[in-house]
Amino acid sequence: MADVTLAEVREWDKRDPLREARHAFALPHGVIYLDGNSLGPLPRATAARLADVVAREWGVGLIRSWDDAGWMAAPARVGGKIARLIGAGADEVIVADSTSVNLFKLLGAAVALRPGRTTLLTKDGGFPTDRHVAEGLQRLLPHVRVVAVPAYSLTDAIDGDTAVLLLCHVHFRSGARHDMAALTAAAHRAGALTLWDLSHSAGALAVDLNGAGAGMAVGCGYKFLNGGPGAPAFLYLSRNLQAEARSPLQGWIGHAAPFGFSDRYEPAAGIPRFLTGTPPVLGLAALEAGIDLMLTADLAAVWEKSARLFDLFASRVASARPRLELLTPPEANLRGSHIAFRCADAAQIMPQLVGQGVIGDFRPPDVLRFGLTPLFTSFEDVWLASDALLQCAS
């Protein structure tokens, strides 16, 4: 595939079952956007949806829109849509807060669900925030300790003292994917819970939380879900944990009767107990528009195209080895939906690419990262981007 021509990949685009989805996004001219894994682009429908929320729902409906326009129901409604992308039940996902805050809430709940166990187990070199949030909880709970081990020894490190195994499903830098089913099973054998950070996998690949038997997860709305900058995040809590799990952040919207204004805190039934403050209506509306767009697509075609985009990119720049070292596992089932290269002068190369209209990410110290987002990324995009990268790295 290294020798494939631009004319050939244009043929692939013509036969791509997802080729029309690209027109649903407001992509600027002159830009090849390979950063949808960091901030998804604007779906055209989002602008109209937000304008309506602002002018009609807020402007005219005012306070009445909490009920009449479904604002209060939005966290559960949008969560139920995300559930379809991650193999969860509609009543197992809710939209709230940020990924970091949701991590804290679920970690706090997990520790309380496993009294007597003291270890929050994670891996060395995962997404730093996951670890930082766990360490923040540790500062409150001195009996808890955060233990980080190399990825290859995770399974061995799970033991009877492990309260929860906290892992990024797909690594933010390398794109490497953990075997969710195997690690969840290993944790459960030891009586531990699992908490998966799906920030780089929700909307990027087929995720099956229920199939893996996973107990808890969090994820991000502004990457592959195209929910807009700083979109609210989501959390997943499996049905069998919902009756027992309690959020340490006892905000009013997680109360069984928020408008009862009782002095006594009584958590809502089910996953709404993990809501905290007033739902962020504007962010929820944009997120819903992004998810609605993704749900119109043939998801099997999305996952399949992601793999083909990856293979095209990897093969096209293979000749630049060893200067460009592929950091992402080449096997489709071992990765997410971005491609990363290690390159000594990555910090210099990425600005050059951006100057040419090819937008990816530099991740320190030496990584070039390109998101592969099948709804709007064409084979031609990848051909041209890999060409530009070859030029810069030659």
Place this chain on the structure above:
Amino acid sequence: MADVTLAEVREWDKRDPLREARHAFALPHGVIYLDGNSLGPLPRATAARLADVVAREWGVGLIRSWDDAGWMAAPARVGGKIARLIGAGADEVIVADSTSVNLFKLLGAAVALRPGRTTLLTKDGGFPTDRHVAEGLQRLLPHVRVVAVPAYSLTDAIDGDTAVLLLCHVHFRSGARHDMAALTAAAHRAGALTLWDLSHSAGALAVDLNGAGAGMAVGCGYKFLNGGPGAPAFLYLSRNLQAEARSPLQGWIGHAAPFGFSDRYEPAAGIPRFLTGTPPVLGLAALEAGIDLMLTADLAAVWEKSARLFDLFASRVASARPRLELLTPPEANLRGSHIAFRCADAAQIMPQLVGQGVIGDFRPPDVLRFGLTPLFTSFEDVWLASDALLQCAS
């Protein structure tokens, strides 16, 4: 003033220095909106501002807008504007998360700043969430206890075991205001911190956190600040506490170098360490537009008109006593910017009023609450609303 005529109050409106501000809001026809203390109405400029953020900053700027459009700087920038409304330095306020989450962060910080002290002191019957959040922290920290006492015994209850005094500045139901300076001084004499919930006072009255020597505060963006449904909240941390205070929610945006992706958590210098997740850009943009509008007004005129609106409302319905019992203190310096009545059939009366286009709130068990928001509420509005209330309650 009970006998003032509609013609007379129309004259007051003509002479009102704030009369033009009303046109800056997109108020629907046929509605007298006395619920700006629950959800502020839409400033006309907000729709255009949001459309630009969506179409240009997100749609065209994409990931580059984090720097180029000032998205990353927005929490501190908007916080600095709120600071001008609450008597704080520009580097003492930041916009983040929800009020509930901010309460948790500051309570967690306060407890750590006062080791050995075990009491989170609050009052009976305050805003329930304040207490619920404190009790959520207590569930994590068994050595801490939440103590709620009647308002009149707060000063006596502050002692050497009090870590922090947590109070709503203005009560959500009655509108009664605490003496911030006196209670803060009393807390400081005992070595305790103070945490003020300004949800019903920021933008509603002259708040002077620095003048009172207050250490911590939180507040809401979607009430008197007109920031939109579920707008992000703010938190205040006085300069002298910033070096020592640590957020228990160690999210990546509170890190000294969020894009360094270090395994080691190092809090940012100053108040940005109390940020957690990725800034909610859409919500921040709407909030900033609301605050910008308020900052164009003569604030002294706002506070003065609030008092006059109250007096008009109270005097007009005084004849309906005892059926309508004024719950709010009549003295301007003892209240916020809403008026509340106790009424046995409040739950029936409010829907009648809403049916006539007069929108206020019912608060269980028996309270009618009307927001007085001088930027867009006219004397005529209050005259007509009090007239409608008199009809319903006669």
